[in-house]
Amino acid sequence: MTTIISNGADQVQDQRENPVPDAxxxxxxxxxxxxxxxxxxxxxxxxxxxxxxxxxSKSVLSDQLEAAERTSTARGSATVDLSLLxxxxxxxxEQGITIDVAYRYFATPARTFILADTPGHxxxxxxxxxxxxxxxxxxxxxxxxxxxxxxxxNHATVAALLGVPHLVLAVNKIDLVDYDQEVFDRIAGEFxxxxxxxxxxxxxxxxxxxLNGDNVVTRSEAMxxxxxxxxxxxxxxxxxxxxxxxxxxxxxxxxxxxxxxxYAADPDYRGYAGRISxxxxxxxxxxxxxxxxxxTSVVGIDTADGPREVAYAGESVTLLLxxxxxxxxGDLLAAAADAPxxxxxxxxxxxxxxxxxxxxxxxxxxxxxxSTSRVIVGSLDHLLHxxxxxxxxxxxQLALNDIGLITLRLVEPLPVEPYRNGGRxxxxxxxxxxxxxxxxxxxxxxxxxDLHPRS
Amino acid sequence: MTSTxxxxxxxxxxxxxxLESEAIHILREVAGEFDRPVILFSGGKDSVLVLHLARKAFxxxxxxxxxxxxxxxxxxxxxLHYRDEVAASGGLRLHVAKVQDxxxxxxxxxxxxxxxxxxxxxxxxxxxxxxxxDAVIGGARRDEERSRAKERIFxxxxxxxxxxxxxxxxxxxxxxxxxxxxxxxxRVFPISNWTELDVWRYIAKEQIELPQIYYAHERDVFxxxxxxxxxxxxxxxxxxxxxxxxxxxYRTVGDMSCTGAVDSSADTVAAVIEExxxxxxxxxxxxxxDDRMTEAAMEDRKREGYF
Numbered sequence: 001m002t003t004i005i006s007n008g009a010d011q012v013q014d015q016r017e018n019p020v021p022d023a024x025x026x027x028x029x030x031x032x033x034x035x036x037x038x039x040x041x042x043x044x045x046x047x048x049x050x051x052x053x054x055x056x057s058k059s060v061l062s063d064q065l066e067a068a069e070r071t072s073t074a075r076g077s078a079t080v081d082l083s084l085l086x087x088x089x090x091x092x093x094e095q096g097i098t099i100d101v102a103y104r105y106f107a108t109p110a111r112t113f114i115l116a117d118t119p120g121h122x123x124x125x126x127x128x129x130x131x132x133x134x135x136x137x138x139x140x141x142x143x144x145x146x147x148x149x150x151x152x153x154n155h156a157t158v159a160a161l162l163g164v165p166h167l168v169l170a171v172n173k174i175d176l177v178d179y180d181q182e183v184f185d186r187i188a189g190e191f192x193x194x195x196x197x198x199x200x201x202x203x204x205x206x207x208x209x210x211l212n213g214d215n216v217v218t219r220s221e222a223m224x225x226x227x228x229x230x231x232x233x234x235x236x237x238x239x240x241x242x243x244x245x246x247x248x249x250x251x252x253x254x255x256x257x258x259x260x261x262x263y264a265a266d267p268d269y270r271g272y273a274g275r276i277s278x279x280x281x282x283x284x285x286x287x288x289x290x291x292x293x294x295x296t297s298v299v300g301i302d303t304a305d306g307p308r309e310v311a312y313a314g315e316s317v318t319l320l321l322x323x324x325x326x327x328x329x330g331d332l333l334a335a336a337a338d339a340p341x342x343x344x345x346x347x348x349x350x351x352x353x354x355x356x357x358x359x360x361x362x363x364x365x366x367x368x369x370x371s372t373s374r375v376i377v378g379s380l381d382h383l384l385h386x387x388x389x390x391x392x393x394x395x396x397q398l399a400l401n402d403i404g405l406i407t408l409r410l411v412e413p414l415p416v417e418p419y420r421n422g423g424r425x426x427x428x429x430x431x432x433x434x435x436x437x438x439x440x441x442x443x444x445x446x447x448x449x450d451l452h453p454r455s
Numbered sequence: 456m457t458s459t460x461x462x463x464x465x466x467x468x469x470x471x472x473x474l475e476s477e478a479i480h481i482l483r484e485v486a487g488e489f490d491r492p493v494i495l496f497s498g499g500k501d502s503v504l505v506l507h508l509a510r511k512a513f514x515x516x517x518x519x520x521x522x523x524x525x526x527x528x529x530x531x532x533x534x535l536h537y538r539d540e541v542a543a544s545g546g547l548r549l550h551v552a553k554v555q556d557x558x559x560x561x562x563x564x565x566x567x568x569x570x571x572x573x574x575x576x577x578x579x580x581x582x583x584x585x586x587x588x589d590a591v592i593g594g595a596r597r598d599e600e601r602s603r604a605k606e607r608i609f610x611x612x613x614x615x616x617x618x619x620x621x622x623x624x625x626x627x628x629x630x631x632x633x634x635x636x637x638x639x640x641x642r643v644f645p646i647s648n649w650t651e652l653d654v655w656r657y658i659a660k661e662q663i664e665l666p667q668i669y670y671a672h673e674r675d676v677f678x679x680x681x682x683x684x685x686x687x688x689x690x691x692x693x694x695x696x697x698x699x700x701x702x703x704x705y706r707t708v709g710d711m712s713c714t715g716a717v718d719s720s721a722d723t724v725a726a727v728i729e730e731x732x733x734x735x736x737x738x739x740x741x742x743x744x745d746d747r748m749t750e751a752a753m754e755d756r757k758r759e760g761y762f
Contacts, residue, residue: 436634
């Protein structure tokens with residue numbers, strides 16, 4: 001893959017002579033951290049888009065740019081190939097492919113971004129799933145000349161299965177169709193129909209040229225008919241504050257802190273360390289310890305910075321409880337009002353990540369919350385064709401990159417509950433006990449049922 | 456610590472709070488999942504940060520990890536002094552693997568250019584094997600270098616310590632899988648998602664003490680390959696390399712033979728943060744000769760088992 005900036009090296013030179021990024025006019029409100037993922041097929045120009053986002057947001061530093069220039073020159077190119085800024089490994093550069101998810105960091109005055117850059121090979125559904133699992137927004141690329149293809153629908157489906165609330169369709173290479181509004185409208189309409197049919201609430205399409213920078217960071221003058229945001233403007237302003245509803249409290253115990261004689265102030269100190277995966281915990285809250293089913297209450301929320309009255313989802317804290325109960329890593333502390341039931345059999349929608357196919361009867365380890373349990377694959381219930389949303393009942397196996405519904409059987413009951421957006425509740429891994437390989441990743445429940453395909 | 460002034464904006468920073476909670480979660484996973492974890496601790500700011508986060512993660516209990524440092528013999532004396540003080544004051548068990556010992560008994564040979572940074576890999580892997588560590592916690596960040604951009608938070612290493620990018624496991628949500636076969640080990644990077652600026656803003660917020668060479672000071676230096684190097688027993692300066700006195704600071708701290716200082720007047724945490732916001736060269740590009748050798752220098756060293 002070779003891409004070249006058409007407006008030449010002069011612009012590159014300009015940027016380097018301007019050593020401090022322009023602070024711009026009045027500093028906008030800082031909206032905090034946004035995680036997003038990019039997905040597209042091999043020739044959609046995704047590396048160029050990511051390179052362009054980094055370059056135009058002045059997140060590329062001069063030594064990185066010089067390295068890209070050196071390589072471009074060595075290849076006989078007169079201009080800088082922006083995709084070189086993000087092609088990571090030598091193996092990839094030599095073959096012109098991207099083989100794995102790479103993480104990029106950049107910031108604008110409005111927001112800080114963590115970008116999961118996922119590769120575009122058709123068979124790499126597993127990487128799209130990985131990148132999108134932590135994303136607030138997924139940006140899907142299509143080539144304006146080919147429009148929506150099977151892989152585009154795959155990316156949208158994966159985003160919907162994972163519960164990603166915002167989807168951006170970047171219609172790239174719009175310059176190669178003469179900035180034609182009709183072409184854009186047709187692709188955007190087709191995609192919006194499909195994505196809203198999947199239940200994704202917020203779908204936006206943007207006509208771009210990653211190569212020329214049209215509508216990537218700044219709005220393009222080549223398309224007066226388009227009055228929406230640039231890709232970066234959308235990312236800077238999208239509201240994610242209400243994406244995760246206030247949910248009943250869940251706290252998987254990671255580690256029991258018992259300092260003993262090392263803590264003279266209270267040698268009997270016994271705290272349960274973990275990260276609140278959902279909801280809010282307050283001092284005094286009634287909770288239940290699972291799977292034991294023992295009720296108790298929170299008498300203290302401890303941190304190294306001092307005690308707290310209240311703590312929120314995503315925060316790492318240590319809980320002190322009213323009763324002396326035998327609690328270990330893997331147990332779940334849950335709001336007493338609506339604690340999950342414990343189960344010995346449940347269904348999960350899984351993506352096969354390992355090379356070895358998944359079959360009925362497989363004996364595996366289940367990673368759920370902080371627990372590790374032995375499980376047996378009781379049945380393979382269906383295989384989901386993610387480009388058509390059709391299912392095939394009772395498949396023989398799930399091969400690498402297949403998504404399907406399976407039934408898992410446990411030896412000991414476990415408080416599993418349906419997957420919630422963001423994946424801190426209801427997400428799981430299946431692990432090969434022999435070599436520790438992650439065989440599959442899954443979401444509790446039948447996620448396909450939640451999608452609403454067009455008939 | 457030269458400055459302890461903290462602006463209210465930094466103190467209440469939700470982004471730093473999120474990064475801290477993520478790192479503490481990762482460190483507690485290590486304590487819960489592994490038998491013999493160790494923190495790679497050089498006294499450099501990233502390893503200091505990891506240790507600080509570990510203290511917070513297990514408070515009020517002591518940190519349940521040992522410390523390991525590979526000493527090239529060319530380290531800055533003030534950093535080694537700092538390293539020993541931190542280990543002693545925290546009651547931590549510090550293991551030091553000296554490259555010199557490996558050279559003395561013939562397991563390693565000095566390189567013609569005198570640089571010892573690439574020689575660290577063998578003592579590191581030998582120590583991991585001899586001391587039986589199954590989780591090795593490091594302060595590497597994904598923003599440092601492009602092969603690190605693809606690094607996992609839990610990264611599996613084979614029996615030779617090698618890193619095969621194709622063997623790494625997908626990491627979804629906040630579920631980390633560190634299971635490995637006997638003889639293999641897992642490298643863990645709790646501050647993967649931090650940038651250089653995040654690290655410094657957190658150092659300001661938490662008032663973390665660092666070795667003084669991170670702040671601007673007068674120092675005798677000489678120029679080599681566009682970097683200011685400190686003269687020393689490691690082999691500099693060569694004839695023709697002139698020693699000058701300049702006001703400099705170190706952005707990274709490693710082997711003296713390949714870690715360069717930058718011209719700087721930033722003598723407080725706040726001034727360092729200002730300097731980083733304005734900088735146009737990455738941390739490694741400015742200061743690490745070892746990453747300049749070839750375009751894929753870091754990728755090659757990682758494959759061989761480097762940090």
